[in-house]
Amino acid sequence: MLTLDARERFFERADIVIDGSRITAVHAPGAHPAAGAPAVREIDGRGLLAAPGLINAHTHSPGALLAGTMDTESHPAFMWLNQADTSARTPREVYVSAMLNAVQMLQAGVTGAIDHFPAQNFGPEDIAAAVQAYRDSGMRMALAVRIFDDTFGDLFPRDTPLPPDVERELARLALLPPRPLAQTRALTEDAIARHHVPQRRLSVLPAPTNPVRCSDALLEMTRDIAQRFDVGIHTHLLESKVQTRLALERHGCSMVEHLERLGLLSPRLSCAHTIWVDDRDIERLASHGVTVVHNPESNLKLGTGIAPITQMVAAGVPVALGTDGSVTNDNVQMHEAMRLAATLGRCSEPDRRRWVTARQALAMATAGGARAMQLADAGRIEAGCRADIVLYDPRRAEWTPVNDPVRQRVFAETGASVHTVRVDGEVVVEAGRIVAFDAEAILDEARPMLAAIRARNAELHGFARRMRELFP
Numbered sequence: 001m002l003t004l005d006a007r008e009r010f011f012e013r014a015d016i017v018i019d020g021s022r023i024t025a026v027h028a029p030g031a032h033p034a035a036g037a038p039a040v041r042e043i044d045g046r047g048l049l050a051a052p053g054l055i056n057a058h059t060h061s062p063g064a065l066l067a068g069t070m071d072t073e074s075h076p077a078f079m080w081l082n083q084a085d086t087s088a089r090t091p092r093e094v095y096v097s098a099m100l101n102a103v104q105m106l107q108a109g110v111t112g113a114i115d116h117f118p119a120q121n122f123g124p125e126d127i128a129a130a131v132q133a134y135r136d137s138g139m140r141m142a143l144a145v146r147i148f149d150d151t152f153g154d155l156f157p158r159d160t161p162l163p164p165d166v167e168r169e170l171a172r173l174a175l176l177p178p179r180p181l182a183q184t185r186a187l188t189e190d191a192i193a194r195h196h197v198p199q200r201r202l203s204v205l206p207a208p209t210n211p212v213r214c215s216d217a218l219l220e221m222t223r224d225i226a227q228r229f230d231v232g233i234h235t236h237l238l239e240s241k242v243q244t245r246l247a248l249e250r251h252g253c254s255m256v257e258h259l260e261r262l263g264l265l266s267p268r269l270s271c272a273h274t275i276w277v278d279d280r281d282i283e284r285l286a287s288h289g290v291t292v293v294h295n296p297e298s299n300l301k302l303g304t305g306i307a308p309i310t311q312m313v314a315a316g317v318p319v320a321l322g323t324d325g326s327v328t329n330d331n332v333q334m335h336e337a338m339r340l341a342a343t344l345g346r347c348s349e350p351d352r353r354r355w356v357t358a359r360q361a362l363a364m365a366t367a368g369g370a371r372a373m374q375l376a377d378a379g380r381i382e383a384g385c386r387a388d389i390v391l392y393d394p395r396r397a398e399w400t401p402v403n404d405p406v407r408q409r410v411f412a413e414t415g416a417s418v419h420t421v422r423v424d425g426e427v428v429v430e431a432g433r434i435v436a437f438d439a440e441a442i443l444d445e446a447r448p449m450l451a452a453i454r455a456r457n458a459e460l461h462g463f464a465r466r467m468r469e470l471f472p
C-alpha cells in the first residue's frame with residue numbers, strides 16, 4: 001500500500017480501517033481491535049495495490065463530447081469552434097456531458113476534480129444539471145463557476161483586424177455577451193449557497209474564465225465572495241503569449257503583479273496553465289502560496305507553450321495537475337498528465353538534480369490537487385483523511401514485476417489496471433466496472449448528442465469555421 005503520507009510509508013501488507021467516509025487507522029493486517037467483530041465489514045484486497053485517488057485539478061465537463069474534434073487549429077480557432085459545440089445545450093446535455101467526463105476519470109483512478117464550468121453563459125438550471133451529475137457520479141467535485149464581464153480580446157490576434165463582414169456577424173450573433181456584475185454576483189452566490197457542501201463531496205467556487213476577460217470590479221468581487229464563503233478561486237492564467245501582452249498594455253505590469261495588487265493572490269487561488277510567467281511572477285506565486293495547475297497535454301496539443309514547472313518547483317510554488325477538457329486533451333487521462341509532468345522539462349534542463357521526479361509528479365496529482373480543491377484531509381492514506389482510495393491490479397503486465405510502485409504508477413500505468421475506486425469510503429468502481437451508475441446508458445445517450453447540438457448551432461458553426469479560415 002502506497003500511503004503518500006508525511007513519512008512516505010509503504011506497506012507490503014496492511015489494513016485500512018474506514019468508518020463512514022473517513023480512514024480511521026492504517027496498520028498491520030488483523031491488528032485492528034474490532035477485527036472480526038460482527039459490525040465490521042471486511043473487504044479482501046489481497047493482491048491489489050492501494051493508493052490515494054488522483055485529483056484532476058482542471059477540466060471542463062462540456063468538452064466531454066468533443067474528443068477527436070480538433071487537431072492543428074490555432075488557439076482562436078479552437079476557442080470559437082469550442083463555443084459553437086458547447087452553446088445552447090439543454091440541461092440534459094449538460095448532465096450527460098458531465099457524466100461522460102466522470103466515466104473516463106473514474107475508470108482511470110481519479111476520485112476528485114475541479115470542473116471549470118461551463119464554456120458559455122449559463123443559468124441556474126445548467127448549474128443544477130451539473131450538480132446532479134456530480135452527485136450521481138459518486139466523485140468528489142469542485143464546481144468552478146466560470147464568470148467574465150469583458151470581451152474575449154485575446155481570441156482575436158490584434159495585429160490582424162477583422163474584415164467588416166466578420167465584425168458585423170460578430171455583433172449580430174452577440175456571442176458571449178458580458179453580464180451585468182450584479183447578475184454575475186447573484187448567480188455565483190446562489191450557486192454556492194445552494195450547492196456548496198464539501199462534506200458531501202461537492203464544493204462550489206467563483207472562477208473567472210481568465211483575468212484578461214474580466215474587469216477589476218469582477219476580480220475584486222471574486223476575491224470578496226471567496227473570503228465571505230470561505231471557498232477557493234479558480235481561473236485560467238497566462239495560457240497564451242497574447243494574454244501576457246494584453247495584461248501589460250492594460251495594466252502596465254504583468255497579470256500576476258496585477259492580481260497581487262488586487263489582493264487575489266493567496267492559497268485560495270489555483271491557476272490553470274500559467275505558462276507565460278517570468279522569475280518575478282514565479283516568486284510572487286510562491287510567496288502567496290498560489291497553486292499552479294499544470295496541464296501539459298493540453299498545452300502541447302494547442303502549442304501554447306511549456307510551463308516552467310521545473311523553476312516553479314525549485315521556487316516552492318505548489319503545483320497540481322490537470323487534463324483540461326477533451327477538446328484540447330482528448331482522453332482526460334491523469335496518468336498521462338503525471339508522466340508528462342515528470343518528463344516534459346527534462347530536455348531543456350541540463351541539471352538532472354532539478355528534474356521533476358516520479359514522486360513529485362505523483363504528489364502534484366494527489367496532494368497538489370487536494371490543495372487546489374481546498375481539502376486539507378485528502379490526497380493520502382492516513383488516519384483522519386477522507387477515504388478516497390484506488391486499488392490497482394499489479395498482476396497486469398506493466399506491473400510485472402513490481403519494482404517501484406511510485407515509478408510504475410507514473411511511468412508505466414495507463415489507467416487500465418484500476419480495479420476498485422472508493423470515494424468517501426463508498427465503492428464507485430469495482431473490478432474495473434463503474435457500479436455507482438449505469439455507465440453504458442450514459443455512453444448510449446451521449447453518442448448522438450454532438451450531432452444534435454451542431455444541427456441546432458449551425459449558424460454559430462458557420463461563424464467558427466470562418467474564424468478558422470481567418471486564423472488558421
Ligand SMILES: [Zn+2]
Binds near residue numbers: 058116
Ligand atoms: Zn481549461
